[in-house]
Amino acid sequence: xxxxxxxxxxxxxxxxxxxxxxxxxxxxxxxxxxxxxxxxxxxxxxxxxxxxxxxxxxxxxxxxxxxxxxxxxxxxxxxxxxxxxxxxxxxxxxxxxxxxxxxxxxxxxxxxxxxxxxxxxxxxxxxxxxxxxxxxxxxxxxxxxxxxxxxxxxxxxxxxxxxxxxxxxxxxxxxxx
Numbered sequence: 001x002x003x004x005x006x007x008x009x010x011x012x013x014x015x016x017x018x019x020x021x022x023x024x025x026x027x028x029x030x031x032x033x034x035x036x037x038x039x040x041x042x043x044x045x046x047x048x049x050x051x052x053x054x055x056x057x058x059x060x061x062x063x064x065x066x067x068x069x070x071x072x073x074x075x076x077x078x079x080x081x082x083x084x085x086x087x088x089x090x091x092x093x094x095x096x097x098x099x100x101x102x103x104x105x106x107x108x109x110x111x112x113x114x115x116x117x118x119x120x121x122x123x124x125x126x127x128x129x130x131x132x133x134x135x136x137x138x139x140x141x142x143x144x145x146x147x148x149x150x151x152x153x154x155x156x157x158x159x160x161x162x163x164x165x166x167x168x169x170x171x172x173x174x175x176x177x
Contacts, residue, residue, distance in 0.1 A: 017049040023067075038062040061100065 024034055031049065035042040040059060047053035055063065150158065 016054075017051045020045075020063075021049045027067075034066075038066050 024031065029037075031045040032042045035045045038059065039062065044053065044055075044059075048055055150161075153161070
């Protein structure tokens with residue numbers, strides 16, 4: 001903050017400080033308690049109330065969040081302050097708020113993209129498992145068909161088929177070497 005404060009800015013700061021002091025009294029918070037809740041030094045809150053310092057945009061945002069999250073009031077904190085202060089701060093706070101909102105939106109989009117990527121990877125794994133299960137079912141069906149066909153064959157023919165399969169396997173093994 002610059003060392004010199006214009007008379008207009010001094011009046012705005014003083015009005016903000018007075019308004020903040022009234023709001024704190026209305027909600028029953030001491031300066032020290034309030035400072036702790038918005039994570040600033042208690043001396044800073046005193047300086048705001050006395051009009052000797054101006055909260056940063058981050059501090060304004062924290063103040064707004066504190067009051068709206070507490071649900072003590074149905075209106076946001078700015079509505080508790082005089083119009084002259086609201087006009088000076090509204091644009092800056094809205095701009096900061098929209099930046100935060102945009103950052104949160106991009107974060108959410110990235111989270112969803114990562115979740116979608118994970119889902120696609122899981123779907124590929126599931127498709128592979130389904131394909132393997134279908135192959136297993138096909139092999140099972142073929143085996144059942146063979147067993148059913150084999151059950152209809154006479155015992156003497158079964159023995160001949162088994163001997164032929166064994167001989168064939170034996171011959172196939174010989175050709176491999």
